[in-house]
Amino acid sequence: MAYDIKDVRTAMDPVDNQYHIVLIIILISLIIAAGISVLFTGGQGPGETLNLSGSLVEQDSTGQKEDPAETWIVRILWVDDQNRTYSFQDYPQDTKPDPKSYTFTGDPPPGAQAAMIRFLSWDGSTERTQGARYIMDPDSVTAVLNRYTLMARLSPLPTTTPVTTNTPAPSGTPIPGMLIPESGVVCRNADGSCTARFGYTSRHDHPVSLPVSDMNRFYPGEPDRGQPVVFMPGIHHDVFSVTYPGDATNLVWFLMDKQVSVGTVPRVNTSIMIEPISGYAPLEVRFSERSTGSVPNNPLAGTWNLGDGTITSITGPFYHRYEYPGRYTVSYTVSNACSQARDSGVVTVYQASYTWDTDPKNPATVRFSCTSTGDPSVWFWDFGDGYTSWEQNPVHTYQRAGTYQVGLTISGQHGKGSVVHTISVPS
Structure with missing residues (x-):
């Protein structure tokens, strides 16, 4: 179909x-x-x-969501120049501050000025730095933390916004690489024991705690020998000390698994050399010293007192000229962070001198008298008219009137000296 x-x-x-x-x-x-x-x-x-x-x-x-529970904190480093202290103050904020435009409008601590501002966030468990602004230049801030002392927190200051959050507690454990030990200085005590002083640098901006353990201990000896367990922010030199027996030749401190050590140092001793120790003015004297007890982290520093008002810290041999007669006590004091030593000597400067008078009956006849100090044993006179004499107290008659340069040169156990005077012989 x-x-x-x-x-x-x-x-x-x-x-x-x-x-x-x-x-x-x-x-x-x-x-x-x-x-x-x-x-x-x-x-x-x-x-x-x-x-x-x-x-x-x-x-x-x-695509990250902002945590509605996150809060904001402004932390200011205040510096008190008069008391040589600094402190960190926290100021909670209702909204996120702009580091570029933030301005503190409260009253600073008495006598204090702001050095640095940090902008922090806090999510309930972690504190994060969101920015910082230096009021002083960074080198000055570093110098403040190095030279000054961390003081207790000052009383809270009024803020421009209501305080709605609590300041977070600082972290209890230091971050690796942020807590650094400083090599110690060791001194020997009178009883034979040794005392070492240590310091540290903490790059945290809040105190941290490190209990005595494998990461924080001294060796040899007992594990807990006085080392700190709380470390403040900043640089702190020689802030604590540890004493250990003199037969332990080296002390090692472990901090955050970093090792620093110190050894014993010899006692400080010094002796000075003076050359010559006596002579006639003007006298050129050479000074030098030999000292022991210096180590790289505990060097020696010395000061000379030359007895005539001259004080100097010159190093190495040097010369000094004494213009006037006298007895000068010279001393050299040398010290390090542990002790000091002193040595002294005496420089005696003598003077060549004479007096003269004329014979009343014959003014051309002049009697000379040596008044020099230092007990000279040789005298040489030059009367200025071509005649000389080796006597101690000569008498000389000039053939004609005039003006004469008369010189006396003496020598003896204290060296040689000379003096020249101008005398007039009347007609």
């Missing part, structure tokens, strides 16, 4: 109508679903998300 094409198409029309109805139902379902989604999201934009409480939390470009 045969059908033409028209008859076949007419036979399939009812089926086509069914397909059309199914497609219409699917389209209506999709439209209804889209409307329900818009209704429940409330037209939410692409940068927002719904939290469990129903409030919106802004989302940054990285």
